[in-house]
Amino acid sequence: MTEAWLAGQRAAFAACRGALPGAGTPWVDALRAQAFRQFEEDGPPSPRIEEWRSGPTAALTGQVFAPTAPDGARPASVPASYLAGPRHRLVFVDGRFSAEHSDPGEPPTGARLTSLGTLLAEDPAAARELVGDPEAFAEERLSLVTDRRPQALVALNTALASDGAVLIVDDGVALPHPVEVVYLARAATDPSAHHLRTLIALGAGARANVVEVHAGGSGSVWTNHVTETALGAGARLEHVRADAGTRSAVRVDVAHARLHAGAAYAGFVMAGNTGAVRTETRLVLEGAGADGEINGLCLAGGASHIDALTRLDHRAREGTSRQLWRGVFGDEARGAFQGRIRVLSGASGTNAALDNRNLLLSTGARTESKPELEILTDDVACSHASATGQLDGDALFYLRSRGLSERMARAVLMEAFAGAVVDRIADDGVRAFVRRLVDDQLNVLGSTAS
Amino acid sequence: MSEPLLRIRNLRASVDGQEVLKGIDLAVAAGEVAAIMGPNGSGKSTLSNVLAGRDGYEVTDGEVWYDGRDLLDMAPEERAAAGVFMAFQYPVEIPGVVNATFTRTALNAQRKARGESAIDAIDFLKRARETLGRLEMDEAFLRRDVNAGFSGGEKKRNEIFQMAVLEPRLAILDETDSGLDIDALRIVATGVNAMRDGQRALVVITHYQRLLEHVVPDSVHVLADGRIARSGDRELALELERAGYAAFQPA
Numbered sequence: 001m002t003e004a005w006l007a008g009q010r011a012a013f014a015a016c017r018g019a020l021p022g023a024g025t026p027w028v029d030a031l032r033a034q035a036f037r038q039f040e041e042d043g044p045p046s047p048r049i050e051e052w053r054s055g056p057t058a059a060l061t062g063q064v065f066a067p068t069a070p071d072g073a074r075p076a077s078v079p080a081s082y083l084a085g086p087r088h089r090l091v092f093v094d095g096r097f098s099a100e101h102s103d104p105g106e107p108p109t110g111a112r113l114t115s116l117g118t119l120l121a122e123d124p125a126a127a128r129e130l131v132g133d134p135e136a137f138a139e140e141r142l143s144l145v146t147d148r149r150p151q152a153l154v155a156l157n158t159a160l161a162s163d164g165a166v167l168i169v170d171d172g173v174a175l176p177h178p179v180e181v182v183y184l185a186r187a188a189t190d191p192s193a194h195h196l197r198t199l200i201a202l203g204a205g206a207r208a209n210v211v212e213v214h215a216g217g218s219g220s221v222w223t224n225h226v227t228e229t230a231l232g233a234g235a236r237l238e239h240v241r242a243d244a245g246t247r248s249a250v251r252v253d254v255a256h257a258r259l260h261a262g263a264a265y266a267g268f269v270m271a272g273n274t275g276a277v278r279t280e281t282r283l284v285l286e287g288a289g290a291d292g293e294i295n296g297l298c299l300a301g302g303a304s305h306i307d308a309l310t311r312l313d314h315r316a317r318e319g320t321s322r323q324l325w326r327g328v329f330g331d332e333a334r335g336a337f338q339g340r341i342r343v344l345s346g347a348s349g350t351n352a353a354l355d356n357r358n359l360l361l362s363t364g365a366r367t368e369s370k371p372e373l374e375i376l377t378d379d380v381a382c383s384h385a386s387a388t389g390q391l392d393g394d395a396l397f398y399l400r401s402r403g404l405s406e407r408m409a410r411a412v413l414m415e416a417f418a419g420a421v422v423d424r425i426a427d428d429g430v431r432a433f434v435r436r437l438v439d440d441q442l443n444v445l446g447s448t449a450s
Numbered sequence: 451m452s453e454p455l456l457r458i459r460n461l462r463a464s465v466d467g468q469e470v471l472k473g474i475d476l477a478v479a480a481g482e483v484a485a486i487m488g489p490n491g492s493g494k495s496t497l498s499n500v501l502a503g504r505d506g507y508e509v510t511d512g513e514v515w516y517d518g519r520d521l522l523d524m525a526p527e528e529r530a531a532a533g534v535f536m537a538f539q540y541p542v543e544i545p546g547v548v549n550a551t552f553t554r555t556a557l558n559a560q561r562k563a564r565g566e567s568a569i570d571a572i573d574f575l576k577r578a579r580e581t582l583g584r585l586e587m588d589e590a591f592l593r594r595d596v597n598a599g600f601s602g603g604e605k606k607r608n609e610i611f612q613m614a615v616l617e618p619r620l621a622i623l624d625e626t627d628s629g630l631d632i633d634a635l636r637i638v639a640t641g642v643n644a645m646r647d648g649q650r651a652l653v654v655i656t657h658y659q660r661l662l663e664h665v666v667p668d669s670v671h672v673l674a675d676g677r678i679a680r681s682g683d684r685e686l687a688l689e690l691e692r693a694g695y696a697a698f699q700p701a
Contacts, residue, residue: 393505398542401502402556402612403530403563412555416546 005044008064012193013159016067020162022120027128035158042152054336054368055307056276059250065193065222067160070096075186079215079244085429086177087211088113093184095162095194101182110173111208116164116197126168130199130230153252157226161197164225167210171203171232178209178238178430183225185248187218198227202235204260209238209427217248219275227255231263233287240430242270242437243277254280261287261316268425269296270434271306272441282311285319285347292321295424299441300333300365310339310354314347314380321351326421327358327367328414330445335367341382342374350380358388359417361410361445411446418442453518455480455651456620461512462676463500470496472676473512478620478669481648485662485687486655488673489695494655495539497673498624501653502536503529516620530556531563533619537609537626543597549608550578550592553615560616581614585641603634610641621645622653627661639664659691674698 013036022028044061045052075093078101090113091101097115107113112126119127165181183196202208214223223246231237241253251273257265271277283292298306306329312321327335341352358367371384391413399409418438425431454477463471470493478484488494500507501514503526514521516534524532544552558568569577575592582589587607597605606626613621623642627635642665645652654665662670662684670686672679672695679698680686 392542394542395544397502397504397526398538398544399552399556400526401530401536401538402552402616403527403560404556405527405559406525408555408559409527412547412552413544416544419546 002044002046002061005061005064006040008066009039009156012066016069016160019069020160021117022124022127025120025124028120028124031131032159035155039152039155039159042155044152051309051338054338055278056250056305059276059305060222060252063191063220063222063249065191065250067162067195068094068188068190068192070094075184075216078184079182081180082182082213082244082433083178083180083211083429084432087180088175088177089180089182090115090165091182091184092163092165092196094186094192095196097163105177107175108173110170111175112166112168113179114166116161116166116199119166130168130201153224154226154254157195157197157224157254160193160195161226162195164197164199165210165212166199167201167208168199169202169206169208172205173203174207175209178211178427181210181212183212183214183223185215185217185221185223185246187216188220191220191222193222193224196223196225198225200227200229200237200239202231202237204232205234206232207236209430211240211242211430211433213242213244214246214248214251214253215244217246217251217273217275219247219249221248222250222252223248224252225254229255229257229265231257231259231265233260234262235260236264236266238266238426238430240268240270240425240434241279242434243272244437245440246273247275248273249275250278251275252278254282256282257292258284258286259290259292262289263287264291265293266426267294268421268434269294269308270299270437271296271308272299272437273306274302274304276305276307278307278309280309280311282313283321284313284315285321286315288316289318290316291319293424294323295421296325297418297421297438298325298327298329298335298337299418299438299445300327300335301330301445303332305334307336308338312341312352312354314341314343314350314352316347318349319347319352321353323354324421324424325356326418327356328361328418328442328445329358329365329367330361332362332364334365336370337367338370338372339384340372340374341384343377343380343382345376347377348379350377350382352380352382354384356386357417359414360388360390407446411442414442414446415439454478455517456653457515459513459515461497461500461514462510463496464508464510465496465506469510470676471500474673474676474678476671476678478651478653480619480651482669483646483652483654483665483667485667485670486653486673487657487659487670487687487690489699490657492673492698493676494657494673495624498536498539498622498655501534501622502526527559528563530616531560535613535616535618535621537606537613537621537623539625539628541597541605541609543595543600545595545598547596548592549594549596550575552596553578553612556612557616578615581611584644585611585614586637587611602629603631606630606638607634607641610638613645614641618650620651620653622655624655625657626654627656627658635661636664659687662687672698
């Protein structure tokens with residue numbers, strides 16, 4: 001199967017490379033070619049790779065997902081805006097920017113909001129600046145921060161990325177409204193892959209709030225999404241990545257962020273696909289006093305599988321980080337959380353915490369939790385905790401004794417459990433949106449749970 | 451004479467295969483305040499748990515009738531909707547659930563089960579604030595998570611607050627006086643006495659007599675070794691206070 005899968009990816013790359021954004025621009029072609037070679041060297045993810053031990057590798061390689069050429073057809077429907085208030089909206093359909101469905105509004109002077117395809121076509125020099133030296137980029141790493149091979153899917157994404165949102169904000173500029181990016185996949189009949197690349201670069205002291213939402217999909221769709229972020233000194237990004245009821249066979253969602261001195265990244269992940277999800281977040285605190293936060297909710301029912309991985313590297317002194325991850329698993333769902341805090345030598349004064357809690361709603365649901373601390377310096381305060389259990393029977397009885405039905409009581413407790421993570425989202429409008437998504441997902445879980 | 455609101459007949463119940471209630475007979479009329487007193491291990495908390503419908507208690511014989519219905523056949527939430535309220539000895543902490551939301555959800559769940567209309571947030575707040583005022587409780591109570599980080603006294607007062615808002619027809623107070631200081635005891639007693647309207651029945655389960663100084667019972671029943679060993683009026687409680695439970699302890 002692996003050979004056939006690899007052969008399928010080779011055929012796909014050969015077929016579509018000439019039509020990908022930036023094709024014909026020498027450095028882009030070279031980057032894509034190198035990335036594809038690296039993908040071939042690394043091979044598809046397998047359980048033999050430690051970071052993929054619990055990943056949805058079978059679902060991923062079970063079908064030869066390949067990029068599809070745009071057929072020009074319009075989607076049957078596009079979700080209405082997820083955020084209630086003013087926002088800048090970019091919509092991508094099947095991996096390509098849709099100007100017709102987007103509403104970018106007018107970002108402030110000094111902020112550039114566009115698509116990767118547009119940027120590579122209109123201003124390849126600016127794109128090259130974002131990527132850095134493409135030679136070094138491909139040899140050393142596949143994105144700004146991936147520090148360990150194999151990262152075959154990031155490599156494949158680099159080779160095949162068809163589009164994605166790009167946000168470049170100059171020093172000192174703050175976006176007053178959030179950016180809503182919608183990645184809509186239509187139902188597919190043949191196995192289809194969408195390789196999406198989001199680029200976010202905030203200059204010193206810049207501020208932005210980006211909400212990336214996945215929607216649609218079907219059992220024949222694989223979405224492979226990489227979001228790369230670079231935060232200048234003192235910049236602040238709030239970054240939400242969420243499933244709005246996606247039905248893809250597999251969704252791989254990887255975020256990489258590099259933080260300079262005093263920068264802050266506040267990330268939130270909501271994974272609730274009905275198929276398989278692999279969600280990775282890798283933060284590197286490169287500058288002193290940077291602050292990284294990655295919170296996540298994994299809500300899975302049916303036969304879905306959610307595999308979450310975090311890598312939070314403290315590379316400079318006085319950095320702070322927090323990770324709060326919670327999972328709710330019902331029916332026959334599978335979950336896994338691998339979270340790591342790594343404090344490198346020189347990162348003294350680090351304060352880092354990681355907390356993972358899981359609720360199992362049924363006897364058929366399973367999850368595993370693997371928090372890791374790797375501390376290579378003194379003078380740090382790091383904590384990690386992990387717990388997996390069921391809904392508290394005493395609390396359920398207490399709620400029922402006050403008149404709540406068993407189902408309501410379970411819903412109230414699940415909502416409280418998940419709400420503690422949602423509450424960490426700073427922006428009122430974004431938090432309200434995520435809470436709705438979470439409530440919807442919990443309703444589905446609650447209706448099937450025993 | 452009409453049928454009492456609560457009638458317990460020959461109730462036997464076991465916990466982990468061990469018989470704890472060994473044939474309880476008790477009748478509580480509408481409007482009556484009945485005190486159930488007994489030493490530790492006499493079966494007080496088992497009785498309250500069986501009446502509330504907690505899992506893990508096996509009723510092996512007897513029956514409990516509430517307002518003409520078989521109470522033991524009802525789910526905990528059905529008992530609540532029918533007007534039975536249990537003030538727990540150890541109220542559970544529920545972090546992440548706001549007290550006001552929880553209490554309103556409970557009230558509306560009960561109202562819905564009874565075919566009544568829901569109470570909106572504004573009317574509820576008004577009602578809740580009035581109740582808090584009567585109980586000398588701060589409005590901040592409404593915004594806090596249910597019992598989370600509450601002191602023992604605050605938890606008991608929160609039970610009384612819920613009781614006052616939910617307006618049950620039968621309230622069972624399980625050791626509500628334990629762990630209360632004098633002021634909290636007085637406030638709790640005020641809340642309980644405010645519920646006495648000649649229709650509502652109260653069952654006060656307690657080890658000590660002190661709550662009964664403030665909430666004067668119509669009847670007093672001594673629970674010993676899983677049975678009602680003696681019944682009387684208020685004088686019986688005073689007698690127990692003087693002489694203790696020695697006369698009712700197994701030899």
